[in-house]
Amino acid sequence: MPRVTVKLRVNHEKKEVEVDTRTLLVDLLRDEFMLTGTHVGCLTGNCGACTVIMDDLSVKSCTVLAAQANEADIMTIEGLSPRQDGGGGGAKLHPIQEAFIKHHGLQCGFCTPGMILSAYQLLRRNSKPTEDEIRVAIAGNLCRCTGYQNIIKAIGAASEEMRSRAGKQSLRS
Amino acid sequence: MMNKPFEYFAPKSAGEAVSLLKKHGSSARLLAGGQSLVPLMNLGLAAPRQIIDLTRIKKKKDPLSYVTANNDSLMIGSMTTHSEVERSRLIRKHCLILSETAATIADVQVRNRGTIGGSVCHADPAGDYLAPLVAIDAEFRAINSRMKGRTISADKFFRDMFTTALKQDELLTEIRVPRQNRPRRGSAYVKHKYVEGGFAIVGAAAVVSLNKDGSCDRVSVVLSGVRATPLRLGEIEKRFHGKSLDERAIEEAGQLAYEEVREPLSDIHATSDYRREMSRIYTKRAIRLAAARAGARETKKTEEG
Numbered sequence: 001m002p003r004v005t006v007k008l009r010v011n012h013e014k015k016e017v018e019v020d021t022r023t024l025l026v027d028l029l030r031d032e033f034m035l036t037g038t039h040v041g042c043l044t045g046n047c048g049a050c051t052v053i054m055d056d057l058s059v060k061s062c063t064v065l066a067a068q069a070n071e072a073d074i075m076t077i078e079g080l081s082p083r084q085d086g087g088g089g090g091a092k093l094h095p096i097q098e099a100f101i102k103h104h105g106l107q108c109g110f111c112t113p114g115m116i117l118s119a120y121q122l123l124r125r126n127s128k129p130t131e132d133e134i135r136v137a138i139a140g141n142l143c144r145c146t147g148y149q150n151i152i153k154a155i156g157a158a159s160e161e162m163r164s165r166a167g168k169q170s171l172r173s
Numbered sequence: 174m175m176n177k178p179f180e181y182f183a184p185k186s187a188g189e190a191v192s193l194l195k196k197h198g199s200s201a202r203l204l205a206g207g208q209s210l211v212p213l214m215n216l217g218l219a220a221p222r223q224i225i226d227l228t229r230i231k232k233k234k235d236p237l238s239y240v241t242a243n244n245d246s247l248m249i250g251s252m253t254t255h256s257e258v259e260r261s262r263l264i265r266k267h268c269l270i271l272s273e274t275a276a277t278i279a280d281v282q283v284r285n286r287g288t289i290g291g292s293v294c295h296a297d298p299a300g301d302y303l304a305p306l307v308a309i310d311a312e313f314r315a316i317n318s319r320m321k322g323r324t325i326s327a328d329k330f331f332r333d334m335f336t337t338a339l340k341q342d343e344l345l346t347e348i349r350v351p352r353q354n355r356p357r358r359g360s361a362y363v364k365h366k367y368v369e370g371g372f373a374i375v376g377a378a379a380v381v382s383l384n385k386d387g388s389c390d391r392v393s394v395v396l397s398g399v400r401a402t403p404l405r406l407g408e409i410e411k412r413f414h415g416k417s418l419d420e421r422a423i424e425e426a427g428q429l430a431y432e433e434v435r436e437p438l439s440d441i442h443a444t445s446d447y448r449r450e451m452s453r454i455y456t457k458r459a460i461r462l463a464a465a466r467a468g469a470r471e472t473k474k475t476e477e478g
């Protein structure tokens with residue numbers, strides 16, 4: 001079977017592996033690196049459960065070959081909460097994660113990692129989204145439990161919290 | 174995992190990519206954004222023996238991802254993503270209809286990876302770019318394995334469902350579109366989808382040019398999603414030359430669309446009859462919006478700013 005070497009950064013850590021060329025980015029993350037927070041719902045690019053951040057852009061990792069992620073910088077849900085040293089995977093949750101808990105933005109949790117990373121992509125570009133903008137931002141993520149309303153509320157609340165923290169920080173410095 | 178193993182190549186230049194295409198023949202496939210091809214491979218509906226990944230090219234010296242302009246046209250590299258087309262200031266300024274179209278495709282994640290070149294080469298009958306590119310008389314630049322280039326007009330590019338005029342050893346490098354921001358010219362793409370992020374049931378692209386007296390010089394309407402290839406509504410183009418594009422004329426154009434769209438595609442999302450009725454409605458909406466934009470230019474206050 002043809003194989004390919006992939007060098008990349010995942011949640012700030014350098015990795016190098018050799019895999020079957022058929023390996024998808026989502027397989028690489030789950031099966032090689034045991035980062036099982038990235039979920040698989042459909043393998044056709046429809047559900048968004050496999051969403052990760054690749055070179056600062058949200059992508060559906062079931063539509064990307066592992067080989068295409070060579071030299072890429074990947075962030076998964078495990079890398080979202082900041083660690084003291086600037087790395088990911090810390091014990092403290094990211095404000096988006098906190099807002100999902102507080103506003104009941106999840107039930108079974110299957111869609112949640114993808115939902116949160118889509119919210120993360122939105123809030124990096126647009127710190128004060130309207131409700132419509134939030135809806136458009138999560139159009140690529142299906143949720144079969146919540147009915148979306150609480151997810152939208154959670155993202156709105158996260159954006160407020162993040163703005164207020166950024167404000168406090170700029171006052172301090 | 175996919176059933177059929179394949180060899181993976183990551184050429185550094187377009188030239189290297191086409192020689193690989195030539196060498197491996199029809200068992201090889203180019204991979205652009207992968208937003209159509211990888212899902213098809215996951216489903217077992219496509220099983221290339223060699224994958225020639227174009228994503229490595231765009232970062233090097235021989236880019237396929239760019240937007241530039243000259244006096245008459247915009248040049249868009251085939252690997253330009255939907256997100257880049259949506260946001261590009263040059264495209265928004267000179268060819269708003271394309272940015273507007275890109276924004277209707279799928280969802281953020283798909284737009285972050287899918288490319289304009291991949292979309293037109295995939296030639297899905299419901300592909301959103303197809304109708305506007307035909308309506309604005311786009312041209313496609315391709316190179317073959319001898320590095321010979323040729324230009325194909327949008328009218329001749331789409332041959333059948335998922336079939337284009339490209340030969341086996343050809344690679345699409347660039348899409349050229351005439352600048353649209355002319356006085357008294359307006360264009361618009363409106364899409365009827367069954368869900369946010371879904372493919373078009375009907376997508377209507379209209380380009381309206383007005384005379385100085387406000388009457389219609391030319392109106393072109395092209396539909397995506399109703400036939401195997403984009404459908405240019407010829408009757409509408411003939412009928413309104415020199416006439417005023419008032420509500421009655423727009424009503425009449427809708428009726429002409431309905432008559433011309435006989436037996437459109439039928440699938441799980443929409444029956445043939447429904448698509449036909451929606452062709453009427455979306456043709457009217459596209460003309461109305463394009464005409465408003467054409468008129469709005471006169472007063473220098475365009476909604477696109």
Ligand SMILES: Cc1cc2nc3c(=O)[nH]c(=O)nc-3n(C[C@H](O)[C@H](O)[C@H](O)COP(=O)(O)OP(=O)(O)OC[C@H]3O[C@@H](n4cnc5c(N)ncnc54)[C@H](O)[C@@H]3O)c2cc1C
Nearest residue numbers: 045203205206207208209210279287288291292300301345
């Ligand atoms: C969930 C989902 C929803 C979608 N919704 C829409 C939608 O609403 N509207 C819409 O228009 N599209 C939609 N798409 C399709 C999407 O726009 C794809 O990006 C597009 O069809 C293919 O572009 P790509 O760059 O991903 O190409 P790929 O998937 O990489 O390639 C597609 C085909 O084109 C060929 N090809 C690619 N580049 C070239 C080139 N330069 N020269 C020659 N051949 C080439 C490939 O060999 C392949 O056969 C959707 C996709 C998904 C997964």
Ligand code: FES
Nearest residue numbers: 041042043048062
């Ligand atoms: S598993 Fe990737 S979009 Fe569903």
Ligand code: FES
Nearest residue numbers: 107111143144145
């Ligand atoms: S919480 Fe169950 S799918 Fe979204």
